Amino acid sequence: MGESKIPFAKVLRLEARGLAVRRGFRLLFDALDVDLASGDILQLTGANGTGKSTLMRLLAGFTQPDAGTIRWLGLSEDDEASTLLHYHGHREGLREALTPAENLAFAAGILGGDAARIPFALERLGAGSLADLPVQVLSAGQRRRVALARLLVAPRPVWLLDEPLAALDVAGQALVGDLLAEHQKSGGMAIVATHQPLGIEVRHLMLGGVAS
């Protein structure tokens, strides 16, 4: 268990300035600044349609803002920001015809993780007994647990979690809080879009309203 707590060597800083995104004629958000450092957990809230997921995908580098810049400070020369990130979106990133173990082995290969950690990661997420069933037969909550196991299979310093608590039961939601706390302790950074309390100390950003 202890092996999950390798501290992240680099101190990272996220510096996003003046982000603006337009959807058609509507301005989703404008002049948005985000400042985060290693060890920070940011909880992102805001009414539906205020751009939480859009901001997540922006920070992941999947899309470009209409204005503003996103900079990751503290990277070494040959680091790509994208290789420091975990993105966990609405779509779980699991193929139904494969088993959780196979899905995670693929993720380990792609994201530079260690396939030997898969049993440990699934166990931690309370999905140890599901390793060899096809994802097809899993419930929404079980799938979410398997998808979250990816965070432990390939340790990366920045977690972008879009509604990670959706479909999880009470124990599962507490588990995500624990994982975030551990991640924070080991010097990781996370941005979590959710309206439910995470049970840990977080900073807040509310879209479509007053930011704090």
Added chain:
Amino acid sequence: MNALFAVIRREITLARRIGAGAELGIVFFLILISVVPFAIGADQKLIGRIAPAILWLAALLATLLGLDRLLQADEEDGIVDHLLLGDTPLMLVLAAKALAHWLVTGLPLSLVAPLLGLMLAIEPGAMLPLTISLLIGTPALTLIGLVGASLTVSLKRGGLLLSVLVLPLSIPTLIFGATVVKEAAAGRAYETPLMLLAGVSLIMLVIAPLAAAGALRFARN
């Protein structure tokens, strides 16, 4: 390297598990070829003469099978997001996907083609050149398809558009590939078209993964 092995292993496991594997491509190839004599009639000479063209056309269509799902399924599952965040350059990952696709379509197709050539009364001397030309030419078809798949990744019904994009670009491969077999059947030297065919495949090997990676990033923005 781990990433590339992971991609190939996964594609092959998937192909076998969901029944889109080598067998289906070969059955499709077989059916295409067996309907030709019904359309043309029992003119063995004529069939023998057009056999190279038919075999290559059938190979082209069989390669298109499954291409539309090559990236679209990953996009729907959110896996393309992870590919974009990978340690390995996207173009290498896409090249590995193309290789896996070829291993379950182009390769088995090339190996059984001489047997199916028999059904079309192809000259015995053209059988080996047929396999060689398919082995060398089908990678180009897969690679062109990879670019098409990247461009249509976010379209719900991208399959038809994919075919419309890919087929015209496959013409050089088709011309040189069919020429190899035609020349061999006529007992003439076929090195020149074979070299040109290899040239097309090599060019595609260089350009296609790069173009596909660019298209994929662009299509999702």
